[in-house]
Amino acid sequence: MIKVEVDMNKCQHYGQCVFEAPTVFKLNAEDKLEYVAEVDDSERDNVEAAVDICPMQAIRIAQ
């Protein structure tokens, strides 16, 4: 399992991560980001892509 952390003070809800890892991140009806904090190792590549593409650099993978 990998742990996903999003700094919600930094996050501006641009939703760029949603496309990279749609099973981990989503924007809810209020335009706010929601995410799954613990995901399977098979999602690692997708979450890493989301980390890279976050405009606010708010996403981290905790080991």
Place this chain on the structure above:
Amino acid sequence: MSAPVVIVGGSLAGLRSAEGLRRAGYAGPIKVIGNEPYLPYNRPPLSKELLSGTGDIDEIYFPIKESVADVEWVLGKAATSLDIQEQKVTDLSGTSHPYRALVIATGLRPKPLPVDANGISGIHVLRTFDDAVALRKQLLPGVKVLILGAGFIGCEVAATAVKAGCQVKVVARTHEPMQEALGKTLGREVKRRHELMGVEFVKGASVFGLIGDGHVERVILDSGVIYDADLVVVAIGSLPNTEWLEGSGIDISNGVLVDGGLRAVSSNGTLVENVFAVGDVARYVNPLFDQVPRRVEHWNLPTETGKRAGLILGKYLNGESIAEMLAEPFAPLPSFWSDQYDMHILAFGMTYLADRSELVAGEISGECVFEYFRNDKLVGVCGIGMRPTIQSYRTKFLLP
């Protein structure tokens, strides 16, 4: 010991290229030569959070991943020339850097004031952290700010300056702000919201001259109108940093022309061996839209181009076949966003190729979504708020 892969350009695209090389399994030396004195940092906050606050560069550095911890950074040294026969880059201090392969990631710089400032101070641009620090010190209550250009940077600076209590005028070449990207209808709405906050828009093509005793006091537009100004922000677009490539044989007619594998193309149309270009400086075909090579200055593309170039080059240097990767079309979906006041603009695609736009959801005075068409084919989507709806369009841009 073989020469390193040299990446010229120490910003996001350069960093992603280095990461891509490592991801492909290339374990040899990598050297990055950067013009700025800083490690790679994130630019979007420069016109927003960093411009309104007191934040330091520590807050916007990109994390340096373990895989690229051994990269050699040569910072504060612009590259001045390239010799593709000798395979070396020369920097400002005259040092030459031999390379095994080269990645060009020198990006853009702001277009300067179109007239000679004659030594008058108070003229700003916004591209680097140092630019942001110089500008934010001056954004004080009551200061008269004149912004040349009503694109993204111009509008974001206007919003930040108004919030700081400045009196803001924006001189726009187009009728509406951000008109090229948003179209007239949405552009007009953006203008209305800026005007509600106190920003004044002036239609004007360019600047004729400056008046001031040491520091700028007044600006003469080429229409002959004169405005008082304590500071001027020049936000009229950017130029690719390719002067150092002159005489190298590479096609630099508008940025660096590359093929779908981000490999540089020479002026006679052949591939240049071992040279790639990525990020804002690269000009390439995006088959999602058409066959016209373009430079696209959106934030997600340095990552998309850098990653791909790094992967292809890394595999190639390892002696692996790159035919399969090259056969895969390079068709990244551009995305842009902008925050001004409580207005959150988000877009996918190439809205500025459109010949018409259509409101498809919400209300223009509140939250809304527009579709953009060229010859009745969807080329972009953009809106204010309603981000889940805009997101859902990502899958609608398909390869022909």
